[in-house]
Amino acid sequence: MTLAQTQQLSADLAGAVDGGDVFFAMENCSVVFGGLTAVSKVSFKLGRRDLVGLIGPNGAGKTTIFNLITGVYVPTTGRILFNGNQIAGPVNQERGDAKRFFRKGSRMTSWGRRDIARAGICRTFQNIRLFHGLSVLQNVLVASHSRYRQSIGGAMLRSARYYEAESGAREQAHALLAALKLLDYEHFLAHNLPYGAQRRLEIARALATRPQLLLLDEPAAGMNPQESAELMEMIRWVRENYGLTILLIEHDMKVVMGMCERILVLDNGCVIADGAPAEVRSDPRVVTAYLGTEE
Amino acid sequence: MPSGSDSPARSPRWIARAALYLFCVAALFALDQFVMAPLLLPYVYATIIRIGIYAILAASLNLVNGVTGQFSLGHAAFMAIGAYVAGAMSVAASGLVQNHPGWEGSAIQAGVFLAGCVAAVIVASLAGLTVGLPTLRLRGDYLAIATLGFGEITRVIFQGWDHPFGGATGLSGVPTVTSFFWTYLFAGTAILLLRNLQWSGPGRDFMAVREDEIAAAAVGVDVVRAKVVAFIVAAGFAGIAGVLLVHQNNGIDPQQAGFLNSIEIVVMVVLGGMGSLTGSILGAALLVILRAVVEGAPALSDYARYENVIYPVLLIGLMLVRREGLLGYKELSWKTVTPLFTRWRKLEKL
Numbered sequence: 001m002t003l004a005q006t007q008q009l010s011a012d013l014a015g016a017v018d019g020g021d022v023f024f025a026m027e028n029c030s031v032v033f034g035g036l037t038a039v040s041k042v043s044f045k046l047g048r049r050d051l052v053g054l055i056g057p058n059g060a061g062k063t064t065i066f067n068l069i070t071g072v073y074v075p076t077t078g079r080i081l082f083n084g085n086q087i088a089g090p091v092n093q094e095r096g097d098a099k100r101f102f103r104k105g106s107r108m109t110s111w112g113r114r115d116i117a118r119a120g121i122c123r124t125f126q127n128i129r130l131f132h133g134l135s136v137l138q139n140v141l142v143a144s145h146s147r148y149r150q151s152i153g154g155a156m157l158r159s160a161r162y163y164e165a166e167s168g169a170r171e172q173a174h175a176l177l178a179a180l181k182l183l184d185y186e187h188f189l190a191h192n193l194p195y196g197a198q199r200r201l202e203i204a205r206a207l208a209t210r211p212q213l214l215l216l217d218e219p220a221a222g223m224n225p226q227e228s229a230e231l232m233e234m235i236r237w238v239r240e241n242y243g244l245t246i247l248l249i250e251h252d253m254k255v256v257m258g259m260c261e262r263i264l265v266l267d268n269g270c271v272i273a274d275g276a277p278a279e280v281r282s283d284p285r286v287v288t289a290y291l292g293t294e295e
Numbered sequence: 296m297p298s299g300s301d302s303p304a305r306s307p308r309w310i311a312r313a314a315l316y317l318f319c320v321a322a323l324f325a326l327d328q329f330v331m332a333p334l335l336l337p338y339v340y341a342t343i344i345r346i347g348i349y350a351i352l353a354a355s356l357n358l359v360n361g362v363t364g365q366f367s368l369g370h371a372a373f374m375a376i377g378a379y380v381a382g383a384m385s386v387a388a389s390g391l392v393q394n395h396p397g398w399e400g401s402a403i404q405a406g407v408f409l410a411g412c413v414a415a416v417i418v419a420s421l422a423g424l425t426v427g428l429p430t431l432r433l434r435g436d437y438l439a440i441a442t443l444g445f446g447e448i449t450r451v452i453f454q455g456w457d458h459p460f461g462g463a464t465g466l467s468g469v470p471t472v473t474s475f476f477w478t479y480l481f482a483g484t485a486i487l488l489l490r491n492l493q494w495s496g497p498g499r500d501f502m503a504v505r506e507d508e509i510a511a512a513a514v515g516v517d518v519v520r521a522k523v524v525a526f527i528v529a530a531g532f533a534g535i536a537g538v539l540l541v542h543q544n545n546g547i548d549p550q551q552a553g554f555l556n557s558i559e560i561v562v563m564v565v566l567g568g569m570g571s572l573t574g575s576i577l578g579a580a581l582l583v584i585l586r587a588v589v590e591g592a593p594a595l596s597d598y599a600r601y602e603n604v605i606y607p608v609l610l611i612g613l614m615l616v617r618r619e620g621l622l623g624y625k626e627l628s629w630k631t632v633t634p635l636f637t638r639w640r641k642l643e644k645l
Contacts, residue, residue, distance in 0.1 A: 070513060112512075113512040113513055114512050114515055114516065114517050114518070117512070117513055117514055117515035118515045122513065122514065122515075123513055125509075125510065125513075129507050129509060129510035129513075130506075130507070130510070131502065131503050131506035131507055131510065131511075132506055132507075133502070133505070133506050133570075133624060134499070134502055134503070134506060138499055138502070141496070141499055142499045142500065142502075142503040142511070142514060142516065143514035143515065145496045145499065145500060145515070145516065146514075146515035146516075148496070149496070150495055150496035150497060151497075152492065152497050152524060152528070155491060155492055155495035155496060155497050155498065156488040156489075156491050156492050156495075157488075157491070158312075158491055160309075162495065162496075165496065166495070166496070169496070205514060206514070208514070209514050209515050
């Protein structure tokens with residue numbers, strides 16, 4: 001893409017986003033791996049305290065969208081805005097940028113995963129990624145570290161500020177463990193937890209970063225109906241209590257339809273429907289995507 | 296569960312803690328003056344000092360290899376850098392002293408020794424930074440190879456550096472300063488600091504990086520920074536160990552920066568249990584004692600040449616029988632030791 005085109009595109013997009021008061025917006029994002037377009041021109045917005053479901057058949061690009069938002073992938077086109085900042089998208093080359101020598105004009109960039117987490121977007125993983133060798137409490141404490149900062153020297157010498165940060169982090173961690181009914185497991189290794197508790201611990205760990213936007217990747221996967229009902233209740237409670245925006249991927253339609261106020265349906269990397277559960281359920285395109293067409 | 300990891304944070308009591316520390320220092324000094332130095336055989340005394348030095352090396356390498364989950368094979372190089380820097384300072388100082396009669400005395404030697412410690416920590420940490428920044432982006436085997444290369448480069452550099460460092464024959468004429476007191480003052484302090492670091496916020500970051508880098512980054516941990524910091528801290532402590540070693544052996548030769556020495560420290564960490572601080576200290580003590588017995592006992596002197604067979608055999612045996620090392624992730628503490636006795640006492644009552 002030439003510089004002129006990119007600038008034109010950015011200008012168009014800036015026009016589309018009225019000002020900086022958008023909480024979260026994904027604009028015209030595509031991801032291309034070699035010849036495969038995993039996500040194609042996806043645009044959607046999220047408001048504060050929204051609870052939105054992201055559904056679609058396998059391979060539709062749901063997790064790729066999560067990876068885009070959290071900085072694992074850099075979008076091929078488009079941009080992502082969060083709290084008035086562009087966290088991924090085209091950036092004009094600055095003087096002194098080493099990569100300027102190789103690619104002139106603007107290039108696509110994304111914030112690092114850590115910076116995005118610290119800015120207030122946190123996620124859970126489809127295949128649970130806990131710190132298995134650490135205790136449940138330590139898992140949560142790791143995530144609260146960016147809020148309760150400790151210096152290396154302070155930690156080694158056990159300074160007063162270290163104790164302050166540590167007790168603050170522990171207080172928060174205990175509150176989260178209590179909220180997610182994990183307090184009984186506090187000193188267990190994460191590895192030894194029952195499956196449902198591992199899923200809950202992942203949510204607790206994500207919450208410890210104090211996110212504004214929480215991305216849940218199949219939180220109810222592998223749970224029995226009773227467990228997933230409890231989880232729905234818990235997610236709703238978390239949203240109310242912490243004032244979060246939640247975007248969740250889920251295959252269990254009962255969970256999604258029962259809980260989400262709005263549903264985005266993805267198929268082959270494109271958003272094919274966006275609306276309330278009832279609308280989406282009756283949308284012919286969604287039915288086709290899930291069930292196929294009559295010949 | 297590692298003990299101490301989840302104990303609630305206590306409120307700081309600076310004065311009491313400083314007083315306790317000073318008391319321990321004084322007790323250590325008295326122990327050295329009145330018990331260790333006069334009563335022990337010189338060989339045993341030297342072996343006890345070596346245990347302390349290798350405890351620092353193993354405990355600091357444990358921070359990188361065990362806690363942060365990286366695999367460094369160049370730890371002896373940081374030790375050698377510290378040893379050369381402080382050794383050269385001591386040699387230069389003793390030259391000065393000879394030209395100025397009336398300046399002799401252990402106080403001046405000790406002062407130069409302490410200055411050497413500071414310089415060694417700074418230089419070794421800087422070396423850690425320069426090596427760590429580019430190499431710690433590598434994973435697993437590649438990092439091991441890169442640090443191995445760093446060790447060999449260090450060895451070759453010191454081999455070719457004649458003027459202050461003595462070239463291929465090494466540095467000699469370093470005065471003996473290292474005593475039981477100095478060794479265990481530094482070893483105790485280093486272990487205390489490493490323990491504090493491991494069970495704190497930054498230490499949890501290190502462990503999170505070991506467990507899962509992707510998840511660590513996703514919850515806001517700066518993965519590369521955590522690795523580099525662990526590497527720098529470990530290098531600094533290795534520098535201190537080098538200072539102690541060079542002032543015990545009266546010198547150092549370039550071979551000590553090389554591969555074999557690094558492997559020896561790795562074996563200590565693996566033997567004790569990767570990630571266990573007390574385990575690595577235990578590993579260091581066991582291997583130093585083993586070596587001292589093989590080299591020192593007259594009945595075994597014929598077998599001393601098989602020394603280098605011992606490590607591999609030990610490692611193979613350990614991997615077959617107990618892969619996680621003697622202690623695994625566990626730590627030795629009163630909490631783990633006292634139940635053994637109480638259980639035993641209960642049995643006695645029955």
